[in-house]
Amino acid sequence: MESELFMLLRKPQMLSAHRPTAAHISLEAIYHNVHKEIETIDSDTKVFAVVKANAYGYGMLEVAHVCLKAGVQGFCVATLDEALILRNNGIAAPVLVLGIVDARWAALASSLDISLAVGDIEWLKMAEPYLEAEKLKIHLALDTGMGRIGFQSPAEFKNAENYIRLHTKKFDFSGVFTHFATADGLKQTYFDEQCKRWHQFMQVLTLHPKYIHVSNTATSLFHAECNGNMIRLGMGIYGLDPSDGELELPYTLEPALRLTTKLSFVKYLSAGKSISYGATYTAKKDEWIGTLPIGYADGYPRCLQGFHVLIDNQFCEIVGRICMDQFMVRLPHKYDVNTPVVLIGSDGDKKITVQAIAKYAKTAQCEVVTRLGPRVPRIYEESSEFL
Numbered sequence: 001m002e003s004e005l006f007m008l009l010r011k012p013q014m015l016s017a018h019r020p021t022a023a024h025i026s027l028e029a030i031y032h033n034v035h036k037e038i039e040t041i042d043s044d045t046k047v048f049a050v051v052k053a054n055a056y057g058y059g060m061l062e063v064a065h066v067c068l069k070a071g072v073q074g075f076c077v078a079t080l081d082e083a084l085i086l087r088n089n090g091i092a093a094p095v096l097v098l099g100i101v102d103a104r105w106a107a108l109a110s111s112l113d114i115s116l117a118v119g120d121i122e123w124l125k126m127a128e129p130y131l132e133a134e135k136l137k138i139h140l141a142l143d144t145g146m147g148r149i150g151f152q153s154p155a156e157f158k159n160a161e162n163y164i165r166l167h168t169k170k171f172d173f174s175g176v177f178t179h180f181a182t183a184d185g186l187k188q189t190y191f192d193e194q195c196k197r198w199h200q201f202m203q204v205l206t207l208h209p210k211y212i213h214v215s216n217t218a219t220s221l222f223h224a225e226c227n228g229n230m231i232r233l234g235m236g237i238y239g240l241d242p243s244d245g246e247l248e249l250p251y252t253l254e255p256a257l258r259l260t261t262k263l264s265f266v267k268y269l270s271a272g273k274s275i276s277y278g279a280t281y282t283a284k285k286d287e288w289i290g291t292l293p294i295g296y297a298d299g300y301p302r303c304l305q306g307f308h309v310l311i312d313n314q315f316c317e318i319v320g321r322i323c324m325d326q327f328m329v330r331l332p333h334k335y336d337v338n339t340p341v342v343l344i345g346s347d348g349d350k351k352i353t354v355q356a357i358a359k360y361a362k363t364a365q366c367e368v369v370t371r372l373g374p375r376v377p378r379i380y381e382e383s384s385e386f387l
């Protein structure tokens with residue numbers, strides 16, 4: 001018994017084995033989305049799957065394996081630790097860390113063939129003494145207007161290239177890249193300015209890195225004219241449309257996430273009584289109220305009061321404030337405890353998209369999915385057709 005409990009506690013997913021709340025991940029949808037992207041782009045353009053932040057909350061290793069099956073050539077992550085998780089779990093494909101890693105970890109990265117993003121010459125100078133036998137693969141980041149990391153001018157970039165040329169024993173110049181700030185909407189002018197800036201940078205380049213990449217999902221879907229030879233595919237993997245339906249997609253994206261639970265408590269509330277913290281909701285007439293075992297600590301945004309869930313193919317309004325672990329909805333009539341509830345996904349002919357939640361919560365779709373907490377087990381649904 002004791003060792004069983006120990007096992008449960010060691011497996012964070014199992015911490016929620018006894019609550020009906022779960023995120024169902026369709027590996028088939030992920031496969032479809034990645035496969036469609038690869039089919040759509042030039043045959044000599046490679047796709048690196050962006051699996052940072054636990055693959056946007058969908059589960060890093062499970063997603064990585066499906067992406068490999070679907071034909072991706074490598075992975076992008078945000079931190080060195082995320083890259084180590086991939087390597088420690090037997091993934092041998094190229095891995096690029098998109099964020100800046102402390103230069104003293106350069107040898108650790110090179111020993112595991114992990115590529116690092118570099119944004120200034122100082123970083124190269126700091127890393128150089130740490131490197132010995134194995135060359136470190138680097139991708140130079142160019143700041144064309146995102147204003148986050150990267151070389152600020154073609155002159156700075158040129159200096160770094162010269163420095164690399166003098167230190168080819170230590171650095172393998174494998175890539176050069178930039179990131180667009182407005183590829184997902186109708187702000188074409190800013191996008192064009194970034195493109196122009198990119199070309200100015202590229203004019204000073206004399207070495208030939210293997211990977212030249214500018215595209216996140218939005219750039220790849222909506223600005224195919226400037227794809228480079230590698231695509232950093234993020235939200236598209238998960239079936240999330242970066243334009244929120246504003247722009248036309250070259251192929252359909254299949255949402256890969258369903259968030260479900262079951263009613264944990266049902267009661268009859270008489271008119272005049274209130275619900276939840278702050279008593280912000282008061283019943284105008286007698287009504288049935290259901291309680292759901294999920295709350296903001298699970299990543300379900302607290303500001304969704306007034307939004308809805310799906311029960312028995314009907315939208316049910318969220319009434320009262322969302323609590324840390326539970327919240328309440330108004331039911332059209334009495335339902336039994338354990339009646340299924342859909343928070344994200346479809347139920348009959350109705351659906352609730354991540355996009356709708358993000359819009360109501362005034363945030364980005366990626367924030368909604370990455371916030372799904374460790375208390376929500378990920379259940380992987382596979383179809384034998386593609387595995």
Ligand SMILES: *Cc1c(COP(=O)(O)O)cnc(C)c1O
Pocket residue numbers: 050052098179215216217218232233234235236242
């Ligand atoms: C996160 C990230 C991506 C992936 O972006 P999506 O919009 O999710 O496709 C690509 N490139 C960089 C530099 C990133 O930080």
